[in-house]
Amino acid sequence: MSALNPKNKIKNIAIITSGGDAPGMNAAIRAVTRVSLYHEIKVTGVIGGYSGLITGQFINLDMSSMANILKHGGTILKTGRCAEFMQAAARKQAFEQLVRAGVDAFVCIGGDGSFTGAHTLFTEHGFSYIGVPATIDNDIFGTDYSIGFDTAVNVALDAIDRIRDTASSHDRLFIVEVMGHDSGFIAVDVGVAGGAEEIFFPENPIAVEQAIEHIKRSVARGKKSSILVTAEGKKPGRAYDLAEAIRKRAGFEARVCVLGHVQRGGSPTARDRILASRLGAYAIEKLLQGESDVMVGIQGEKLVTHKVGSILGKKKQIPNELIKLAQILSA
Numbered sequence: 028m029s030a031l032n033p034k035n036k037i038k039n040i041a042i043i044t045s046g047g048d049a050p051g052m053n054a055a056i057r058a059v060t061r062v063s064l065y066h067e068i069k070v071t072g073v074i075g076g077y078s079g080l081i082t083g084q085f086i087n088l089d090m091s092s093m094a095n096i097l098k099h100g101g102t103i104l105k106t107g108r109c110a111e112f113m114q115a116a117a118r119k120q121a122f123e124q125l126v127r128a129g130v131d132a133f134v135c136i137g138g139d140g141s142f143t144g145a146h147t148l149f150t151e152h153g154f155s156y157i158g159v160p161a162t163i164d165n166d167i168f169g170t171d172y173s174i175g176f177d178t179a180v181n182v183a184l185d186a187i188d189r190i191r192d193t194a195s196s197h198d199r200l201f202i203v204e205v206m207g208h209d210s211g212f213i214a215v216d217v218g219v220a221g222g223a224e225e226i227f228f229p230e231n232p233i234a235v236e237q238a239i240e241h242i243k244r245s246v247a248r249g250k251k252s253s254i255l256v257t258a259e260g261k262k263p264g265r266a267y268d269l270a271e272a273i274r275k276r277a278g279f280e281a282r283v284c285v286l287g288h289v290q291r292g293g294s295p296t297a298r299d300r301i302l303a304s305r306l307g308a309y310a311i312e313k314l315l316q317g318e319s320d321v322m323v324g325i326q327g328e329k330l331v332t333h334k335v336g337s338i339l340g341k342k343k344q345i346p347n348e349l350i351k352l353a354q355i356l357s358a
């Protein structure tokens with residue numbers, strides 16, 4: 028019997044991956060599974076996110092299920108965005124499935140939408156869970172980093188470096204659109220790391236005119252190619268809209284590259300694998316200490332927990348110092 032689980036209260040832990048997949052989710056599944064098995068706890072995998080929870084798509088996870096998954100992107104448990112889980116009747120069904128399967132608690136690996144679902148289930152039925160933050164957007168309040176962000180930034184950076192080669196060979200202006208939902212974390216990191224000449228992101232919207240003036244100044248300095256990075260979303264505008272606005276107002280022709288879901292795939296970086304392993308293991312440690320309805324996270328290298336009710340709906344800020352630096356370096 029494990030020291031952390033002395034009364035052996037928790038005998039069966041389920042794992043669910045939910046929302047957009049993020050590289051490193053498999054590493055988190057592996058850590059949760061292996062640490063649970065170490066404590067002699069059975070592990071149940073939920074297939075297909077919350078819809079699998081509603082319909083009872085459960086599998087047993089053992090040591091052999093974890094073989095060679097660490098280096099793969101995506102999630103072996105599959106995932107999805109489940110509108111049905113917003114309905115109380117569906118949550119009741121999910122609760123009944125968990126009880127029928129003998130599950131005592133579950134680990135939810137996903138973003139704030141996924142935590143909202145788990146938190147509501149907890150509020151209505153008292154079912155224990157712990158959230159592990161995983162989204163390439165890095166927009167979850169209460170953790171400096173979420174699983175998948177580092178890989179997505181590196182994938183996008185690799186793309187920018189490649190675009191830089193062709194942009195400078197042809198003396199061209201490029202606009203590269205990165206993901207991020209309604210946050211600019213990916214755009215700012217990629218923009219700074221890739222030397223973008225302008226970064227458009229929702230937290231610090233700039234007018235097209237400002238970018239045009241910037242391009243004109245660069246051209247006057249003899250610069251013949253530029254890369255503008257823009258975050259997806261309404262503010263400040265999608266890449267094609269920006270290109271059209273710049274063409275109409277200043278006559279500059281821009282090539283557009285929308286990176287899209289490429290950023291969600293691929294082998295996770297070492298940083299994401301380590302983060303996922305630490306957070307997954309910490310989630311089990313906290314569950315065995317009796318915590319529930321919390322999200323684990325990392326803040327300044329320290330592993331932390333936050334009550335999910337206290338973080339939902341809060342907007343995570345990009346550090347001002349990084350925003351300022353991005354402005355100075357791109358000018």
Ligand code: F6P
Pocket residue numbers: 047108162163164206207208209259291
């Ligand atoms: O949340 C991750 C994310 O990739 C966002 O950056 C993006 O806006 C969204 O998911 C895309 O969602 P979907 O894969 O459902 O189109």
